[in-house]
Amino acid sequence: MTELRAIPTCEGCPIRLNAVCADCGRDELxxxxxxxxxxxxxxxxxxxxxxxxxxxxxxxxxxxxxxxKTLKDGRRQYVGILLPSDYIGRPGRHASLYEVxxxxxxxxxxxxxxxxxxxxxxxxxxxxxxxxxxxxxLDAARELAVVLGRKxxxxxxxxxxxxxxxxxxKLRRPLSEADAPLTLHxxxxxxxxxxxxxxTIETASRQMAxxxxxxxxxxxxxxxxxxxxxRLLLExxxxxxPPPGYR
Amino acid sequence: MTELRAIPTCEGCPIRLNAVCADCGRDELxxxxxxxxxxxxxxxxxxxxxxxxxxxxxxxxxxxxxxxKTLKDGRRQYVGILLPSDYIGRPGRHASLYEVxxxxxxxxxxxxxxxxxxxxxxxxxxxxxxxxxxxxxLDAARELAVVLGRKxxxxxxxxxxxxxxxxxxKLRRPLSEADAPLTLHxxxxxxxxxxxxxxTIETASRQMAxxxxxxxxxxxxxxxxxxxxxRLLLExxxxxxPPPGYR
DNA sequence: CGATCCGTTGAATTACGTCAATAGACGTGG
DNA sequence: CCACGTCTATTGACGTAATTCAACGGATCG
Numbered sequence: 001m002t003e004l005r006a007i008p009t010c011e012g013c014p015i016r017l018n019a020v021c022a023d024c025g026r027d028e029l030x031x032x033x034x035x036x037x038x039x040x041x042x043x044x045x046x047x048x049x050x051x052x053x054x055x056x057x058x059x060x061x062x063x064x065x066x067x068x069k070t071l072k073d074g075r076r077q078y079v080g081i082l083l084p085s086d087y088i089g090r091p092g093r094h095a096s097l098y099e100v101x102x103x104x105x106x107x108x109x110x111x112x113x114x115x116x117x118x119x120x121x122x123x124x125x126x127x128x129x130x131x132x133x134x135x136x137x138l139d140a141a142r143e144l145a146v147v148l149g150r151k152x153x154x155x156x157x158x159x160x161x162x163x164x165x166x167x168x169x170k171l172r173r174p175l176s177e178a179d180a181p182l183t184l185h186x187x188x189x190x191x192x193x194x195x196x197x198x199x200t201i202e203t204a205s206r207q208m209a210x211x212x213x214x215x216x217x218x219x220x221x222x223x224x225x226x227x228x229x230x231r232l233l234l235e236x237x238x239x240x241x242p243p244p245g246y247r
Numbered sequence: 248m249t250e251l252r253a254i255p256t257c258e259g260c261p262i263r264l265n266a267v268c269a270d271c272g273r274d275e276l277x278x279x280x281x282x283x284x285x286x287x288x289x290x291x292x293x294x295x296x297x298x299x300x301x302x303x304x305x306x307x308x309x310x311x312x313x314x315x316k317t318l319k320d321g322r323r324q325y326v327g328i329l330l331p332s333d334y335i336g337r338p339g340r341h342a343s344l345y346e347v348x349x350x351x352x353x354x355x356x357x358x359x360x361x362x363x364x365x366x367x368x369x370x371x372x373x374x375x376x377x378x379x380x381x382x383x384x385l386d387a388a389r390e391l392a393v394v395l396g397r398k399x400x401x402x403x404x405x406x407x408x409x410x411x412x413x414x415x416x417k418l419r420r421p422l423s424e425a426d427a428p429l430t431l432h433x434x435x436x437x438x439x440x441x442x443x444x445x446x447t448i449e450t451a452s453r454q455m456a457x458x459x460x461x462x463x464x465x466x467x468x469x470x471x472x473x474x475x476x477x478r479l480l481l482e483x484x485x486x487x488x489p490p491p492g493y494r
Numbered sequence: 495c496g497a498t499c500c501g502t503t504g505a506a507t508t509a510c511g512t513c514a515a516t517a518g519a520c521g522t523g524g
Numbered sequence: 525c526c527a528c529g530t531c532t533a534t535t536g537a538c539g540t541a542a543t544t545c546a547a548c549g550g551a552t553c554g
Contacts, residue, residue, distance in 0.1 A: 141388035142326035148395035149445025198396030
């Protein structure tokens with residue numbers, strides 16, 4: 001799928017316009033160029049362990065990763081899914097509360113933590129962009145809380161598909177209105193979908209099957225066809241029709 | 248309860264050491280002083296409406312508020328509870344995705360949005376602190392996702408009590424180890440607890456009753472006694488004992 | 495003193511979890 | 525090419541935690 005061979009320069013970087021560096025000018029970029037390095041990881045690699053103080057701040061150039069919290073008895077919840085241009089890390093010497101693990105082969109653009117903190121002070125357009133992106137992450141986490149707190153299993157699965165479709169097709173045009181067919185490669189197994197949606201693997205599987213039976217989605221296990229995005233959106237439950245039997 | 252009469256100066260401000268201004272020096276504080284104003288709201292007041300572009304960025308000096316997302320069919324989820332020193336707002340012209348509403352009479356220290364954005368550029372210790380606090384909010388939202396995705400009703404209620412106890416007794420000392428008795432005034436009704444924990448009012452009420460019956464908590468409806476914090480912590484399910492019957 | 499709000503409690507219902515068996519998909523080696 | 529093991533996904537039958545529906549009790553207030 002994504003080509004990981006070539007180490008891009010910032011100029012030609014695929015995430016140039018969306019990553020934490022997005023707002024930097026040519027001169028500011030030079031400061032980042034000097035400090036950055038690349039790291040390539042296979043699928044299933046642990047990037048950050050829970051409790052670890054990460055040595056680097058990094059951005060996903062290509063690939064994907066999950067942010068996971070695990071209770072001591074083993075219950076797992078994915079609290080984030082990271083796609084290209086998303087960052088991993090937090091300024092300051094904080095132990096990570098999460099495990100970060102690649103879902104696929106992944107290329108990172110990384111900065112040693114101290115160096116990144118210095119850049120935050122020195123490169124004026126970096127901190128505002130980090131603030132902006134962190135607020136977006138906060139919105140995503142709160143949206144997940146709504147999904148987990150208030151939505152049915154079917155709505156959760158539909159919501160995940162909506163979110164992944166929106167993110168992977170980086171819609172400039174409001175996709176919300178598009179009725180045109182659309183395909184989506186799922187980066188997650190059924191078990192991982194369950195870990196993200198607070199469900200069991202069986203329920204995740206059943207709901208995928210039900211959505212398919214009802215014609216909301218098509219395609220294969222990992223490659224989902226969305227014949228009518230608006231329909232999927234309605235199934236996700238954020239758009240106005242109460243689930244059957246809601247008071 | 249909290250005294251809202253006196254408008255404090257920054258020097259004597261009760262949230263001086265924890266709010267977004269916490270890292271500012273005496274001189275930086277002067278710039279904030281010049282731009283700030285106060286606003287007092289009764290309980291149940293809407294501070295920000297969903298979809299609105301807020302005109303101000305504000306900090307809670309005293310009181311409390313909820314951050315709520317409502318689905319179009321009326322299902323509600325509190326995605327945050329704000330206590331003194333927490334901020335409300337986001338730099339940039341973003342429509343709020345949430346409703347913010349006071350839980351009790353509340354005093355705000357506020358800045359007109361444009362003025363706050365200028366301060367972010369000009370007062371060096373402001374942006375790093377905002378980043379720090381936003382990451383903390385992100386952690387809280389993700390923690391909530393874990394609670395909503397993976398915990399039982401009893402664990403959810405216990406988790407909320409733990410979180411409120413930790414926050415309201417601004418533990419410098421690790422409260423996690425304290426076995427000493429402790430009291431907590433609940434800022435939330437049973438219905439509001441349910442809205443925060445993704446439960447119904449009946450389930451919230453039943454679980455409170457069950458925790459009381461089992462001696463985990465005592466006190467009255469709104470004033471909770473916690474005879475043994477460690478015990479409550481265990482009930483919250485983050486500390487190692489699987490709930491009965493977990494695979 | 496009725497009205498309203500909030501909390502509690504009981505009984506019936508249900509969505510999802512649990513347990514269990516089977517079916518594909520994919521790779522390895524004979 | 526086929527037999528076999530492994531891993532993931534699917535499907536069925538059953539159990540249960542939480543919801544739903546309903547009734548009631550205790551404050552608070554005009």
